[in-house]
Amino acid sequence: MAEAIKGLAAIRKHQQEQKEKAEARDRPKAEWFKWPKGVNVATALFLQELDESATGFKADRGLGFIQVEHQAPGPDGYKRRANCTLESEGECYACERHSQDYKEGWRQRQNLYINAMVDFGQGEGPKPVVIQRNANSSFVQALIEEAVEENTITSTNYRITKVGEGTTTQWLLKGLKDKFEDAKVEVFDLEETAIRQVPYEKQSEYYGAVYSGGAESSGGGSGGNTGSAAVDAEW
Numbered sequence: 001m002a003e004a005i006k007g008l009a010a011i012r013k014h015q016q017e018q019k020e021k022a023e024a025r026d027r028p029k030a031e032w033f034k035w036p037k038g039v040n041v042a043t044a045l046f047l048q049e050l051d052e053s054a055t056g057f058k059a060d061r062g063l064g065f066i067q068v069e070h071q072a073p074g075p076d077g078y079k080r081r082a083n084c085t086l087e088s089e090g091e092c093y094a095c096e097r098h099s100q101d102y103k104e105g106w107r108q109r110q111n112l113y114i115n116a117m118v119d120f121g122q123g124e125g126p127k128p129v130v131i132q133r134n135a136n137s138s139f140v141q142a143l144i145e146e147a148v149e150e151n152t153i154t155s156t157n158y159r160i161t162k163v164g165e166g167t168t169t170q171w172l173l174k175g176l177k178d179k180f181e182d183a184k185v186e187v188f189d190l191e192e193t194a195i196r197q198v199p200y201e202k203q204s205e206y207y208g209a210v211y212s213g214g215a216e217s218s219g220g221g222s223g224g225n226t227g228s229a230a231v232d233a234e235w
């Protein structure tokens, strides 16, 4: 038998958690680029350009983009990632926390999000995924350079090679000659599935669900995550 939930505060907290879990369930989910164990080479066809002026730009596919974000500090912090709202709302809980203690782990992060068809060479063929990568990484810099020089990143496949381990991991990018058939592929809506906008007044609670350290411990809650297990500490 499940434990009883007694008292109005506990009941309301429980109801809020149930509501958040339902919302997390109903949210459309992306498939994420994730290296299978032991695999260091992938073939990728980017499905989005980085600029509308690119020769391969398709309005129905939209653009890959860089998002300024935060995530909660701590080992479970990646479960609560959200857009920085300093510009859109004029205030941002994570930025406030960062200015109180810049060592706590609330810093802004810049991540690239882009749809691609990726084949890890394991016989499954290419499948659509969302790639998330630190915008300051050598990989993203190389992709931006490619977009500037070629005025497209969607006309041929690329080889992505992973070198190094842990936080020193780098992804190398090399243009190939062939191209996956992508006419019928649909992209994931990045706004809906990859990033998350949390209103300022809800941010303390949102991040607090997985992190209760620091001066303003808000604790509580256990449900939901952003659906991404990606780590952006890798370069």
Ligand SMILES: [Zn+2]
Pocket: 070, 083, 084, 085, 086, 092, 093, 094, 095, 108
């Ligand atoms: Zn911020």
